[in-house]
Amino acid sequence: MNPFASNIRRALGVKAGDFERLEMVRKHLDDHGRNLIPACALRCHQELIDQFIQMLENVETTVAHVNDLVDVASEIARYQIVNDLPHVVKCGADALIADIDWSEQSDLTILSGPATGADAISLTRAFAGASETGTLFVASGPDNPVTLSFLPETNIILIRARDIVGCYEDAWLKLPWGARGPQMPRTVNLISGPSRTADIEQTLITGAHGPRRLHVIIVG
Amino acid sequence: MKSTARSFKENARQALKNQRLQKSLKVMGRGFVEKRAKARAALPEFDALCQQGQAIKTHTLEHLDLYLEVYEKQLAASGGHLHLAQTAQQACQQILQICRNSNARLVTKGKSMVAEEIGLNEHLEEAGLRVVETDLGEYIIQLRKEPPSHIVAPAVHVGADQVEADFRRVHQNLPPNRNLSDPAALVFEARNMLRHEFINADIGITGANFLVAQTGTSVIVTNEGNGDLTQSLAPVHIVIASIDKLVPTLNDASTLIRVLARSATGQSITTYTTFSTGPRRPQDLDGPQQYHVVLLDNGRTEQLAGDFSDALRCIRCGACMNHCPVYQSIGGHAYGWVYPGPIGAVLNPSFLGLEETADLPNASTLCGRCEEVCPMGIKLPDLMRKWREKHHAAGGPPAMVRTSLTAWAFVAKRPWLYQLLTGMMMPLLAKFAGRKHHFRWLPLASGWTTSRDLPAPSGKTFMSLLKKHQREGRL
Incomplete structure (x- = not known):
């Protein structure tokens, strides 16, 4: 018996096992009801992708849209050359990333595993993107070790075009669901841009403790 | 944190005379106000979302016992540990015990107002632990041994030149000719310093903006990524959160997230919003091995039954203080305790008693701007008036005023x-x-x-x- 719950019931003047209250809560949890969804999240898919890109570019993020997975390796190589970055990426065991054909990028080193302080560039994969705010949903796990999203100076995130949805509520649906709701990994990171701070004199600085650069590659 | 709310009038007088502070308040100026207005204008549904957010909070508070029980069950199912703390002292002791159980020496911390409320750093430091704040603003004020002056921007009262002086004073091996003259150089310096702390930490402590009953999840919103490094690199993650942070579902949290950052900094969403559920999974390659949630009451259940229960809807966005003419004139420190501004004037008397804090609800012209911008529709002027009535009824004001x-x-x-x-x-x-x-x-x-x-x-x-x-x- 949770003593806090009994104290709260006493304060509210209600009894344990009050059927109506239990029903109310059960319904609220089981209905998976949605609250108001902003109209900007209820557009056709092409508009959602355009908005997704626009919102990310508004927060100092670069976005590339490639037609096919075979184009990803060359896009990463291009990005590294343009930004004068080392030709190395670290990634997890994500199936989509595993399918990338690196054979044409012979000078690119692919490392795998969680990030250490020494890793400069990470490649992760978002299971969903919400276009209402240009937000990438990344689930931690062996596929995407969570440290890859925060330790390296540059984070590249891969997302399939079909995983871009309008609102957060639709993004949650992309996780595997059980009876009560989505089966949560240890962390779901909602990422909207490179890390930033305005803690000193309200001056916005891109690149605080997390990545200083964020590049998003949309596939398909 | 020790309260100086009793000497509010003197604090305010000093604040008005403090030219450095006045300069910083001027820098802060209308920045937050304009950014919020812009964000609100960019989302036609903003007001309607706020109203739904209020309804979610009210519904949750009315059924808090039941959602708490669901949360407890889900947290346990995901492998997390729940610790119930009735008082600030109990919360501190429980957290210290978790630290001791893993022979911890270094603790990294994300920003948490509840941690300030319970005086966590002092407690851990007295027990011999080294505690490092990792949010840049919190890190700066920790070096300065000052409390936060704003709940979203804790170092808003500090100038860049003061930060430079603090870094030069504290950071060893910093060459005197290193340029630290602008905020970007200072951020880079802090980033480099704190890297080692993140990686070497034994314990990572964060707060929570929301606790989701449906999934047993804690949520933090940050821009710097420090909260995520704190909770992902240390082998033990402790969340310190109060009971009013509960919301029923992920969808409910999503609604509140839509209004939180827009009200606070005018961002449509913060750079990072992180949903954490349990410790690392067996097959995971990183993340903490232990996940503890210390759930704090500290008088909130009592508040639930009283006149000030509406204040429990607060999501700590800081809009009320950003728009308050009194806060804009004197800053946060004058209020003398953890929560400044109009919400502080309503919350602090509950925590510290009216005798200590009677000046706070009186330090308002009741102009109503705070109520207008509060995304949770908390009638702050009414609540301040209620405290005044209570103070009057208890014979608080001097005879002259009463007569x-x-x-x-x-x-x-x-x-x-x-x-x-x-x-x-x-x-x-x-x-x-x-x-x-x-x-x-x-x-x-x-x-x-x-x-x-x-x-x-x-x-x-x-x-x-x-x-x-x-x-x-x-x-």
């Missing part, structure tokens, strides 16, 4: 008498003021006239002018 108020109330409740007296007084005051139309000094009103002149009445009362206009058929 004057009683006399004024006697007159104000009798319109004929009020009009008679004001009708006599106004021309008299106008005559005394003369051609300057203001008073440099008035008996019993030196509190006003020492720092500014009191405008004099024009000679006629509103009621007499109204009657005159009505007679002349102008209305």
Whole structure:
């Protein structure tokens, strides 16, 4: 018996096992009801992708849209050359990333595993993107070790075009669901841009403790 | 944190005289206000979302016992540990015990107002632990041994040159010729310093913006990524959160997230919003091995039953203080405890008692801007008025104030008498003021006239002018 719950019931003047209250809560949890969804999240898919890109570019993020997975390796190589970055990426065991054909990028080193302080560039994969705010949903796990999203100076995130949805509520649906709701990994990171701070004199600085650069590659 | 709310008046006087602070408050200026207005204008559904957010919070608070039980079950199912702390002292002890159980020496911390509320750092440091704040603003004020002056931007009162001086004082091996003259260089320096701490930490402590009952999840919102490094690199992650952070579902949290950052910094969403559920999974390659949630009551259950339960809806966005003319003039430290601004004036008396904090609900013109911008629709002016009533009923205000108020109330409740007296007084005051139309000094009103002149009445009362206009058929 949770003593806090009994104290709260006493304060509210209600009894344990009050059927109506239990029903109310059960319904609220089981209905998976949605609250108001902003109209900007209820557009056709092409508009959602355009908005997704626009919102990310508004927060100092670069976005590339490639037609096919075979184009990803060359896009990463291009990005590294343009930004004068080392030709190395670290990634997890994500199936989509595993399918990338690196054979044409012979000078690119692919490392795998969680990030250490020494890793400069990470490649992760978002299971969903919400276009209402240009937000990438990344689930931690062996596929995407969570440290890859925060330790390296540059984070590249891969997302399939079909995983871009309008609102957060639709993004949650992309996780595997059980009876009560989505089966949560240890962390779901909602990422909207490179890390930033305005803690000193309200001056916005891109690149605080997390990545200083964020590049998003949309596939398909 | 030790309260200095009792000396609010003196704190405020000092704040007004403090030119450095006044400069920083000016830098802060209307930045937050304009950014919020812009964010609100960019989302047509903003007001409607706020109303839904309020309904979610009210529904949750009315069923808090049940959602707490669901949360507890889900947290346990995901492998997390729940610790219930009735008081600040208990919460500190529980957290210290978790640290001791893993022989911890270094603790990294994300930003948490509840941790400030319970005085966590002092408690852990007294026990011999090294505690490092990792949010840049919190890190700066920790170096300065100051409390936060704003709940979203804790170091808003500090200038860049002061930060430079602090870094040069504290950071060893910093070459004297290193350029630290602008915020970007300072951020880079702090980033490099804190990297080692993240990686070497034994314990990572964060707060929570929300706790989701449906999934047993804690949520933090940050821009810097420090909270994520804190909770992902240390082998033990402790969340310190109060019971009012509970929301039923991920969808409910999503609604509140839509209004939180827009109200706080004017961002459509913070750079990082992180949902954490349990410790690392067996096959995971990183993340903490233990996940503890210390759930704090500290008088909130009592508040739930009382006159101030609406304040429990607060999501700590800081909009009320950003828009408050009093906060804008004196900053956060003058309020003397963890929560500044209008929400502090309502919360702090509950935590510390009225005797300590009676000046806070009085430090308001009740202009209503805080209520207007509160995304959770908390009627802050009404709640401040309620504290004033309680203070009055308890015999708090000095005899002079009480007698004057009683006399004024006697007159104000009798319109004929009020009009008679004001009708006599106004021309008299106008005559005394003369051609300057203001008073440099008035008996019993030196509190006003020492720092500014009191405008004099024009000679006629509103009621007499109204009657005159009505007679002349102008209305």
